Amino acid sequence: xxxxxxxxxxxxxxxxxxxxGKDLALANKETLIAAGPVVLxxxxxSGSRLLPADSEHSAIFxxxxxxxxxxxxxxxxxxxTPGLRRIQLTASGGAFRDWDSTDLEKATVADxxxxxxxxxxxxxxxxxxxxxxxxxxxIEAHYLFGLDYxxxxxxxxxxxxxxxxxxxADSSVLAQLGWPDMKLPILxxxxxxxxxxxxxxxxDLTEVGQLSFRAPDPAKYPCMELAxxxxxxxxxxxxxxxxxxxxxxxQFLEEKIHFLDIPDVIEAACERHxxxxxxxxxxxxxxxxxxxARTAVREQVNRGTTRVPMTIMAA
Numbered sequence: 001x002x003x004x005x006x007x008x009x010x011x012x013x014x015x016x017x018x019x020x021g022k023d024l025a026l027a028n029k030e031t032l033i034a035a036g037p038v039v040l041x042x043x044x045x046s047g048s049r050l051l052p053a054d055s056e057h058s059a060i061f062x063x064x065x066x067x068x069x070x071x072x073x074x075x076x077x078x079x080x081t082p083g084l085r086r087i088q089l090t091a092s093g094g095a096f097r098d099w100d101s102t103d104l105e106k107a108t109v110a111d112x113x114x115x116x117x118x119x120x121x122x123x124x125x126x127x128x129x130x131x132x133x134x135x136x137x138x139i140e141a142h143y144l145f146g147l148d149y150x151x152x153x154x155x156x157x158x159x160x161x162x163x164x165x166x167x168x169a170d171s172s173v174l175a176q177l178g179w180p181d182m183k184l185p186i187l188x189x190x191x192x193x194x195x196x197x198x199x200x201x202x203x204d205l206t207e208v209g210q211l212s213f214r215a216p217d218p219a220k221y222p223c224m225e226l227a228x229x230x231x232x233x234x235x236x237x238x239x240x241x242x243x244x245x246x247x248x249x250x251q252f253l254e255e256k257i258h259f260l261d262i263p264d265v266i267e268a269a270c271e272r273h274x275x276x277x278x279x280x281x282x283x284x285x286x287x288x289x290x291x292x293a294r295t296a297v298r299e300q301v302n303r304g305t306t307r308v309p310m311t312i313m314a315a
């Protein structure tokens with residue numbers, strides 16, 4: 001079963017497939033982010049496996065083939081992966097990769113939805129611009145591979161040739177490389193453990209020329225730290241953070257808030273939820289806080305406690 005529904009809307013269909021005992025090609029990261037504590041017990045009960053279709057988690061999955069993990073561990077058990085010391089998720093840096101953080105006051109919807117490397121939907125392209133997409137992937141990696149948050153890192157890699165890296169216990173670092181194209185991770189997810197012959201363009205590193213890396217700037221990407229904080233808080237907090245982000249991005253795309261308001265309204269929703277956080281939620285708890293967070297963001301926007309959108313300022 002392939003699950004590629006965008007956002008928390010993919011949670012119920014994914015759970016239905018898990019309960020039916022299906023193995024899943026998972027491209028809906030929000031399923032684990034919002035409901036990891038709900039999904040993992042269901043996987044153990046049904047024996048289903050989640051195979052990652054996202055390029056970054058597919059890269060980790062591919063690098064782990066042949067390690068003790070491949071022989072002894074099952075995907076999405078939530079237990080530590082044997083022999084795995086560190087995960088490095090690579091990020092393109094998004095639309096504002098080469099902008100100074102002080103220039104983000106000028107950011108428009110058109111700017112934020114113009115990705116330098118990938119052709120994606122508007123919501124995920126904005127998530128890439130805020131680096132929230134990578135923060136969400138950190139939480140997903142935690143649930144898929146069982147590593148704690150201190151050992152899951154983000155690195156900006158503008159060329160998007162290395163799709164992620166792992167460091168093993170003996171300090172060896174393995175990486176999966178390829179052109180920026182979703183066909184390969186989707187194919188591998190569906191054909192695993194086989195490798196199928198394809199006629200696709202082969203990677204030529206002399207054509208690439210160089211591979212560069214840099215640490216993400218927290219001043220430019222505050223959503224990254226919000227995702228780490230939500231993941232560490234656990235329970236219902238990731239569901240609140242994810243829903244608040246979905247609603248904040250929707251408000252931004254409708255030009256009701258400014259780009260820089262996105263992390264502010266997410267943080268406000270997470271702060272309000274701290275007193276009601278549930279450490280061991282059930283499905284109905286996840287669905288309830290998801291709706292609460294969306295309403296909280298809309299209420300904050302309607303109160304006018306955010307920046308004035310650039311289009312209105314210009315008018």
